[in-house]
Amino acid sequence: MNRLTECLGIQHPIIQGGMGNISNARLAAAVSEAGALGTIGTGTMDVEEVGGIVRDLKMLTNRPFAMNIPITMTPDLKGMIEIAITEEVPVVSLSAGNPAPLIPVLHDHGIKVICVVASRKQARKAADAGADVLVAEGYEAAGINSHLETTTLALIPQLVDEVAVPVVAAGGIADGRGLAAMLALGASGVQMGTRFIATKEAPFHERYKETLLAANDHGTLIVGRSVGRVRRVLRSPYAEKVLDLEKQGMTLEQYAELTSEDNHRKGALEGKLDEGFINGGQVAGLIADVPTVKEVVDGMMTDASTVLRALSDTMKVE
Structure with a gap:
């Protein structure tokens, strides 16, 4: 204790x-x-x-x-x-x-x-x-x-x-x-x-867990830095899309819409990794079971x- x-x-x-x-x-x-x-x-x-x-x-x-x-x-x-x-x-x-x-x-x-x-x-x-x-x-x-x-x-x-x-x-x-x-x-x-x-x-959806297990030491990325809203997520088609759009320039309102809790649910609970994101820390590369x-x-x-x-x-x- x-x-x-x-x-x-x-x-x-x-x-x-x-x-x-x-x-x-x-x-x-x-x-x-x-x-x-x-x-x-x-x-x-x-x-x-x-x-x-x-x-x-x-x-x-x-x-x-x-x-x-x-x-x-x-x-x-x-x-x-x-x-x-x-x-x-x-x-x-x-x-x-x-x-x-x-x-x-x-x-x-x-x-x-x-x-x-x-x-x-x-x-x-x-x-x-x-x-x-x-x-x-x-x-x-x-x-x-x-x-x-x-x-x-x-x-x-x-x-x-x-x-x-x-x-x-x-x-x-x-x-x-x-x-x-x-x-x-x-x-x-x-x-x-x-x-x-x-x-x-x-x-959570099996695709979430599978993505986490497959992650390596650079299996996460940061979105939102350009609008002052840092979020670390696991690499996925949707996360890559958000990052690409951010590089082209976006407002805080646009970013908030793309990273809403509804999009979180789509990724984590429904496994729709083209439509929603999944959170994950850098330690993901250590997780194998x-x-x-x-x-x-x-x-x-x-x-x-x-x-x-x-x-x-x-x-x-x-």
């Missing part, structure tokens, strides 16, 4: 990343049942849909889980906060906006708050506002990323030095070696999204322990 697991009431220092409109109760429950923290990402879904997913999740597990609310992307922010309160969600993760006004509201109802950050300035502001945990997301991560493009390796030790609250590393982590590395940098745990896509419980969620979590903990013991032995002074 460390500060993160004690704070969130979980067994292992591993958090599932929010997956926006493709979030589902089955995968999040499996992550929580494995002793980590499952997460429902609300994306741009409506309040009723998210409420139904949360209730389904609570029927599948009695262990802690989280809701990720992207503040500026949420059409009914007040309604989403009310869902978290009325459904007694134990942990809320806030991203894509200023979390300061929401933290005391959630704390008043006994909800732990995670804030997703990408810089020292953001980390300091979130910690000062009362965040219980920070998730520091590096440029390697899947999906929407900070325009600052700071890598996880560079970001984590700086934020650990900056704040007193537990820092969780996100971006570029898929196995026990990655977990051990982040712990060595001072993080209290890790957050993963891409690794959990390629699991038996993840109800589709185990159960429990096998992923247990394997990471075992491998991280092995790595850390080996390093300890290596560093012993005779």
